[in-house]
Amino acid sequence: MIAGSENFASRPVDPEALRRTIGHKLLIHSVSQEVIDNLDPLTYEVVRHRLWSVTDEMGETLKRMSGSPIVTDANDFDFTINDEMGQLVQVGLYNTMLVGAIDMALSWTLRNRVDSPGIEEGDMFLCNDPWVGGGLHQADVLVFQPVFYDGKLFGWTSAICHEPDLGGSAIGSMPIGDIDVFHESLPTPPIKIVRKGEIQRDVADAWVRRSRVPMIIGLDLRAKVGANNIGRNRLLAVIEQYGADTVKAVMKRMMNDAEYRLRDKLRAAPDGEWTATGYQDQAHVGDRKTHRVALRMTKMDGHLTFDFTGTDPQAGVISCTYGGCRGGIMLAFLPMLAGDIPWSAGGLMRCFDIIAPEGSLANATFPAALGRAPLGTGWLIGNLVAQCLSQMLDRTIKLRGNVQASCCGTYDLAVIAGIDERSEQPVPFINTVMESVAGGYGARPARDGIGTGGNFCIPMGRVPDVEVTEMLYPLLMLWRREERDSGGPGRQRGGTSSAVAITPHGTSLPAHVVMSSSGKATAQNPGLAGGYPGNLGYDVVVHGARIQDSLAAGRIPASLDELEGDAQPVQCFAQTVIEPGDLIYLNCQGGGGYGDPLYRDPQVVGQDVRDGIVSAASAHMIYGVVLTPTGQLDEAATAERRHQIVDERRALARIPGKLEGHLDTEHAMLIDDNLVAHVDGEMAKIGCRHCGQIVSGEDNRLHLARITGGSTLAGPNIRVQPDFYIDAPVHFEQMLCPSCFTVMHTAILPEQEHANHSVSGFAVAH
Incomplete structure (x- = not known):
């Protein structure tokens, strides 16, 4: 009998049941x-x-x-x-x-x-x-x-x-x-x-x-x-x-x-429930919707459950099968929980269960399109798992070393195909641009994220050698570098991401380009404990750039501003044709930051500016750091600017009703960089680690101040308004201590979704 499509459905592995089924055969x-x-x-x-x-x-x-x-x-x-x-x-x-x-x-x-x-x-x-x-x-x-x-x-x-x-x-x-x-x-x-x-x-x-x-x-x-x-x-x-x-x-x-070993490690972490939500900006070319992936992670004793109930239905080319969902979980699960355990994954995967509704983005049914499954939804699932695991691990000093903000959002893909005319016999070529392997790593509680450190899912990943790419394909790399302001601001800064500019070279014929990405309207690389997301994705096609004329004149363009022609930002999904002399520019996403940027050492911010990692505008706007014309720290002006930022937060914030008293933070239990808890019997009160203000209520929700506004509040790295990509309004959102106005949580997300958001695993009251 020929198997029908139902026989190809993914299912969890049960070795003992399988042994009973085939043992006689x-x-x-x-x-x-x-x-x-x-x-x-x-x-x-x-x-x-x-x-x-x-x-x-x-x-x-x-x-x-x-x-x-x-x-x-x-x-x-x-x-x-x-x-x-x-x-x-x-x-x-x-x-x-x-x-x-x-x-x-x-x-x-x-x-x-x-x-x-x-x-x-x-x-x-x-x-x-x-x-x-x-x-x-x-x-x-x-x-x-x-x-x-x-x-x-x-x-x-x-x-x-x-x-x-x-x-x-x-x-x-x-x-x-x-x-x-x-x-x-x-x-x-x-x-x-x-x-x-x-x-x-x-x-x-x-x-x-x-x-x-x-x-x-x-x-x-x-x-x-x-x-x-x-x-x-x-x-x-x-x-x-x-x-x-x-x-x-x-x-x-x-x-x-x-x-x-993994169960023992999990038992050292607190039992509880943590949530995270992420979005794919589009599902296919012409789509202008956001598509939600929801995760509720429950930890009990030595076992985890990843529940994707509430995730949107399968759509376009971004859906994952059950196996794709499982692969996305492993993206974060292995490096964060098993970095010091041999990767015998058959044993490690016994420590978690998956609940993924059929027909959703996390468990698509046949015949869904799956082209962007690992680069989009699968990767996003890994980021959500990383957020939940970090919220859990951040509450235990022994395990805080494994906490890490999200790395580089999701993959920014371009495929270039054409005819290579560099030999007597022209031949077709296809190049999958792999420069997005050089994404930025997320920040940790005690260190910055690694700039162009790679992808979380490929511990030994590398970007291709430029000379090898140019040898194999009729392409010229005009530049490949770390992009300024791409790492998420925070007390610890997220790692910077890569940018690459490519033009046809060695062919007189146009080349076809297919591009797919996400994280251009909403952030898929959020920070932790108030840290900002890394940069949003940003891709550009420049028609009529006349690169050959620049090269013939002895000039190698080093930025988009130096190019002629019509530079157009690219949608999340796009296909185009580039002529010789045209250019495509890809800037993938950097890592999220950790902690409120106002707590970052001003001297370190100054060094970041001198190193070309952070712009002076971002240093002033987000970190509250003022530099002299020679690039040195102006301590007095910096102190004044940081006080000014706190006053701006106070003026913009909507503060919840009556505030309760204060906690003794010295003897409270750590939750993350900004929150502590004091447990008295069955009652727990949660407060600000910095000023002691109690922020929890009898409804077991955090009563925090809130700031919302346009996504440009995230800083100079927002180069395209979100309505270019999607129809839903997008907000920059911050949750803050209602007393000292330390930032507890930062996000760039669809406006209608902020009611679903949480901070460190606790629901937020508005």
Whole structure:
């Protein structure tokens, strides 16, 4: 019987139920709990590190064999070792979003491929169906294999990377209209690509035939097959040396240890409930709506629940499958909670549950378009998880080192395609611009965010080498740099983001460009504890820039102001054609700040201005720092300016009714940079850490002052009014202590949504 679409729905992995289902159809290698419990500690550590070296060598093999800069330069790939039921034993340090759904693809294969075409030694399967698992959209292509020992299924290995083009109606397989999945690259459930150690030529030919750049797709296919071959050979060598039962016991212990260590860490944090809300500015080209993703995170003992009830329905090209939602969670979950725990994700993922309503942006049903799923909603989900985790961890001194404001919003993507005329035989090219990998990291309670530090989901991510890009494609990078004022202001400043300017060079023909992003009208990179969001996204196309004339005259333009022509900001979703001499400019988002900017050391702000990280205008407007004409700190004027800002806040703020008394802050419990709590029996009073003003009421809500206004109140980095992108009014909003007017929370969000907002996990009274 041919499976209907309902059989491809994503579902959580249940290894024991799966074992009962297929155990009579396939010989499976198992190990007893007694063997696991009796593992020698030294053997455990040696084998555990051997398994890590296996995955590391798989990654190096993939990079050496691939011809795609997405893999070789940007490190947008990953690889795993899994146990016999597909649970993730060891994952790589590359794109952690990708590993969030790999075990689901393996579990699906065990349920649906044992009978036909069978799972046998020497097989490999290929999958790019996000409803099955493996990746977050069809461009994430997984190749995985069963590993047999002594005739029994012992485990699996996998390799996955993002592909530049797999067909569909638009270059880069990224159509941006109000479409369904049939306009995109065809989702392919697991098919046998290797049989008895040989690539199936008919299947491989059908696979690469769909692409506009078949040579790259063919190379990546063989690179993933090669990485899996290395994984199998090295894993079997470890089994031969230490014995199958010992190696399997180590795999099980790795997942168990990761689970136990994470549960212990969670138990050290307070139980409670935290909320966060984010928005996608548009869902497709021509859309002018905002699309809401809501998260309620509950922590009880050593377990978390991520509940996305209240998230808007699936729409346009921004929806995630269940696996995409899970991958988005892993974006923040691994670095924030498991930075000091080996990434045996099969154990770590036992520590949380997901509630994601079907048909929503967080769990789209077939045939939703998924082109921007990982770069938009999936990434946004990770940011919301990071906000909730930070609010929880900020309340425990021991865990505050893991607190971090949101990193770089969501991904700013451009795909450029045309004809390369630099050789005798012109050839087509497609370049996925990867400069947005250099986003700004969010600030922490004790340190600034890292400028152009990368993406949260790719710990070892890199931007491609400029010379490599210019060698491979007929493109010229006029500049690539950190952009001033892109890091969110705060007591600790968010990391600055990258900006890149690109023009065709080496072709006389126009090039086609598809662009997709978000975070241009509303902020997707919020700060914490009063810190400001990082900059909003900002992209520009300049037609008639006459770059060739500038170069011929010996001038290399270094800013948009130096260009001729018509410079037009670009919508979140856009497609255009650029002629030789035209230019596209991309400025992705920086990291959010932490704490009220007025508490930042003025000397440090002055150094930021001298370093070109913060403008003098932002220093004066937001940080309240005044510099002399020579760039030195004017201490008296700075003190006066900071008092003036507090007076301005007092004049603008709407203050709630009657204020209560004050807390003894010295003996109160820390909530975050600005809030403390005093618990008396079952009653808790919350107050301002700086002045002691009680801000909680009997209704268990925070009674804070509020300032609302146009988004330009966020500072000089707001370069386009939000009504250019969406119809809903957008507000800059701050919540403040009603006594000393310290900023507790800052956001740029749709006007009608501010009633849903919360501060540090507590509801806000208006």
